[in-house]
Amino acid sequence: MIDLFIQSVFQENLALTFFLGICTFLAVSKQVETAIGLGLAMIVVQVLTVPINHLIFQGLLIEGAWSWAGLPEVDLSFLKLISFIGVIAAIVQILEMVLDRYAPVLHHSLGVFLPLITVNCAILGASLFMVERRYSLPESMIYGLGTGVGWALAIIAFAAIRERLRYADVPKGLRGLGLAFVVTGLMSMGFSAFVGVSLP
Amino acid sequence: MSDLSPLTWWRRFLALPNDSLSKTLGVALLVALVAATAVSVTAISLKPRQQAHVEAAREAKLAAMVATLPGLADILRETGAETLEAVLVDLQTGQIAIDTDPAGYDYLAAQSDAAQGMALVAADDGAGIGMRPDLAPVYLLRGADGLALVVLPVYGKGYQSTIRAYLALRGDLRTIAGLSIYEQGETPGLGSRITDPGWMGLWAGKTAMDAGGAVTITVVRGAGADASQVDGITGATRSSTGVANLVRFWLGPLGFGPFLARLQAGEF
Amino acid sequence: MNNSGWQHLSTPLIDNNPITAQMLGVCSALAVTTALDTALTMSVALIAVLSAASTIISAIRHHLPGSIRLVMQITIIAALVIVADQVLRAYAYEVSQRLSVFVGLIVTNCIVLGRAESFAMRNPVWPSFLDGLGNGLGYGLILMLVATLRELLGAGSLFGINVLPLAVNGGWFTPLGFMLLAPSAFIILGLLVWVIRARRPAQAEADEFPILSREVEARR
Numbered sequence: 001m002i003d004l005f006i007q008s009v010f011q012e013n014l015a016l017t018f019f020l021g022i023c024t025f026l027a028v029s030k031q032v033e034t035a036i037g038l039g040l041a042m043i044v045v046q047v048l049t050v051p052i053n054h055l056i057f058q059g060l061l062i063e064g065a066w067s068w069a070g071l072p073e074v075d076l077s078f079l080k081l082i083s084f085i086g087v088i089a090a091i092v093q094i095l096e097m098v099l100d101r102y103a104p105v106l107h108h109s110l111g112v113f114l115p116l117i118t119v120n121c122a123i124l125g126a127s128l129f130m131v132e133r134r135y136s137l138p139e140s141m142i143y144g145l146g147t148g149v150g151w152a153l154a155i156i157a158f159a160a161i162r163e164r165l166r167y168a169d170v171p172k173g174l175r176g177l178g179l180a181f182v183v184t185g186l187m188s189m190g191f192s193a194f195v196g197v198s199l200p
Numbered sequence: 201m202s203d204l205s206p207l208t209w210w211r212r213f214l215a216l217p218n219d220s221l222s223k224t225l226g227v228a229l230l231v232a233l234v235a236a237t238a239v240s241v242t243a244i245s246l247k248p249r250q251q252a253h254v255e256a257a258r259e260a261k262l263a264a265m266v267a268t269l270p271g272l273a274d275i276l277r278e279t280g281a282e283t284l285e286a287v288l289v290d291l292q293t294g295q296i297a298i299d300t301d302p303a304g305y306d307y308l309a310a311q312s313d314a315a316q317g318m319a320l321v322a323a324d325d326g327a328g329i330g331m332r333p334d335l336a337p338v339y340l341l342r343g344a345d346g347l348a349l350v351v352l353p354v355y356g357k358g359y360q361s362t363i364r365a366y367l368a369l370r371g372d373l374r375t376i377a378g379l380s381i382y383e384q385g386e387t388p389g390l391g392s393r394i395t396d397p398g399w400m401g402l403w404a405g406k407t408a409m410d411a412g413g414a415v416t417i418t419v420v421r422g423a424g425a426d427a428s429q430v431d432g433i434t435g436a437t438r439s440s441t442g443v444a445n446l447v448r449f450w451l452g453p454l455g456f457g458p459f460l461a462r463l464q465a466g467e468f
Numbered sequence: 469m470n471n472s473g474w475q476h477l478s479t480p481l482i483d484n485n486p487i488t489a490q491m492l493g494v495c496s497a498l499a500v501t502t503a504l505d506t507a508l509t510m511s512v513a514l515i516a517v518l519s520a521a522s523t524i525i526s527a528i529r530h531h532l533p534g535s536i537r538l539v540m541q542i543t544i545i546a547a548l549v550i551v552a553d554q555v556l557r558a559y560a561y562e563v564s565q566r567l568s569v570f571v572g573l574i575v576t577n578c579i580v581l582g583r584a585e586s587f588a589m590r591n592p593v594w595p596s597f598l599d600g601l602g603n604g605l606g607y608g609l610i611l612m613l614v615a616t617l618r619e620l621l622g623a624g625s626l627f628g629i630n631v632l633p634l635a636v637n638g639g640w641f642t643p644l645g646f647m648l649l650a651p652s653a654f655i656i657l658g659l660l661v662w663v664i665r666a667r668r669p670a671q672a673e674a675d676e677f678p679i680l681s682r683e684v685e686a687r688r
Binding site for chain 3: 016017018019020021022023026027078079081082085086089115118119120121123124125128166167169170171172173174175176177178179180181182184185186188189192
Binding site for chain 2: 528530531532533534535536539540543544546547550551554555557558559561562
């Protein structure tokens with residue numbers, strides 16, 4: 001389990017190895033505080049959605065899931081996209097309401113980025129990878145936690161670098177987006193060094 | 201009564217204010233219905249084509265595997281066979297399961313589904329797999345003089361990952377025709393050397409079982425002394441003995457042993 | 469097609485390119501560009517989904533209640549993506565295997581939802597269709613450019629056909645393995661953005677903290 005966690009944080013980092021959630025990654029990383037808030041929100045959503053999607057997939061969608069009702073040949077796995085997105089949208093909505101009620105300051109500072117998590121490819125991507133690799137329920141929970149932590153780690157580090165770059169004298173065409181891409185590329189190179197790490 | 205005609209009803213529905221409850225529910229239901237119908241119709245009508253592709257991919261993987269087993273291409277050419285015949289074996293009895301279609305059987309899923317297999321006690325679990333599925337695929341190659349080749353998909357725990365391989369036995373069911381490891385996650389540069397063609401080639405021609413059916417094949421440290429011993433890899437003891445353990449398990453009474461005994465007796 | 473129709477089609481190609489100007493749809497642009505055939509298939513799939521989604525959403529825009537607007541859009545997009553995925557798996561199986569989860573990820577591709585929200589919800593059907601088509605083409609253009617560089621320099625081939633003679637086969641070209649790795653896509657894209665903004669200075673971003681000393685020098 002530990003190696004699954006470490007693998008999903010470093011070697012298979014969703015943002016820097018698989019490029020998932022890059023739009024939000026680039027858009028929200030101008031300041032470290034907002035990056036931390038978004039990272040934490042991502043972790044919470046991932047930890048909730050990956051196991052729930054696992055249960056829905058195993059319990060309702062795969063072939064044979066309806067055999068208890070006398071329909072063993074029904075195979076609804078082609079509906080997994082719609083159902084996963086539905087679950088993600090619902091959980092983000094609930095998270096928003098909970099934050100509004102119990103942590104209004106955080107809710108206000110996250111602002112519009114909380115609903116944007118719904119269409120963050122990293123969340124859907126993690127669920128789809130979970131299905132593809134046939135993880136069990138405990139593995140799904142660890143995987144959700146690991147991917148969330150990995151993505152948060154990436155965006156916080158990136159925001160820290162971008163804050164420093166604000167004062168740099170950058171060529172006009174490279175300013176902003178161009179430099180953000182190149183820096184992400186270099187960070188990705190750094191993280192690819194983890195591939196050689198062997199886990200106990 | 202033109203007031204009740206569907207068209208007027210439809211127009212009245214569209215004319216409702218967007219935020220009214222009935223409009224909201226109506227639109228939601230309608231969109232969901234149309235989306236579900238479109239998706240289902242596409243999925244069902246395209247399923248046969250997709251199945252054909254999956255079959256072809258499976259055949260291709262098998263063909264690729266056969267190509268990697270050293271010397272196998274020659275055997276195939278000699279027997280003149282095009283491909284291997286896939287059957288499903290009930291591991292408990294050693295019989296061929298005739299009521300399940302080998303093509304549709306998901307062996308990978310069965311390996312982790314407790315409902316489709318038998319749990320193993322630690323003393324019996326030489327391959328470290330925890331549970332053994334009830335049904336397993338076997339690939340047979342029949343030539344002009346009878347059985348030419350039997351290919352067994354085997355898997356087990358290596359040093360740090362699950363090793364999956366195809367073990368091919370010659371027609372006498374005692375000699376190994378070849379071993380082809382197609383999936384492993386062992387230590388790069390050390391344990392992963394079990395996939396070196398040089399090492400896998402050492403298995404070809406070794407005696408797997410003696411005349412009594414007892415499994416004799418083993419991996420030893422250093423150079424192997426007789427026809428049943430394969431040289432171990434220096435620095436990769438755990439990985440190479442992992443391969444030995446899984447081969448021994450699957451050739452034994454809890455693996456394909458019963459099936460091989462029946463095959464030897466000429467039952468199929 | 470009248471003038472404004474042509475504009476809907478041509479503006480997203482460079483001036484308002486979804487990837488380099490609007491910063492949408494970047495995820496898939498990086499992951500599927502290791503080879504030209506996957507990039508092409510992904511582009512075609514996205515163009516189909518984007519045009520269809522924009523058209524449908526524009527057609528029903530007057531009757532979408534505000535409270536369920538987002539969910540309805542996502543449902544329509546998800547249904548279209550599933551259909552596209554099924555068609556791919558039936559007619560282009562090997563490529564669809566290599567695309568694996570990324571076709572499914574078109575659902576969350578920011579371009580589709582972004583254009584739906586910002587254009588299709590406010591405009592009639594035909595301009596929405598053209599806008600979807602144009603953005604899809606702009607996305608495809610960037611994808612093909614990046615994929616050409618990555619495949620050519622990383623494997624010496626285009627569409628799987630060997631173009632540069634490989635050293636292992638007796639030629640002179642040793643492939644740059646780096647091009648097949650993740651980071652190269654980011655860096656190529658960054659340099660591409662730089663080139664575009666050098667030729668279209670209007671797109672360049674303003675300097676937040678300009679160095680004052682130059683102005684002080686000039687004033688002296």
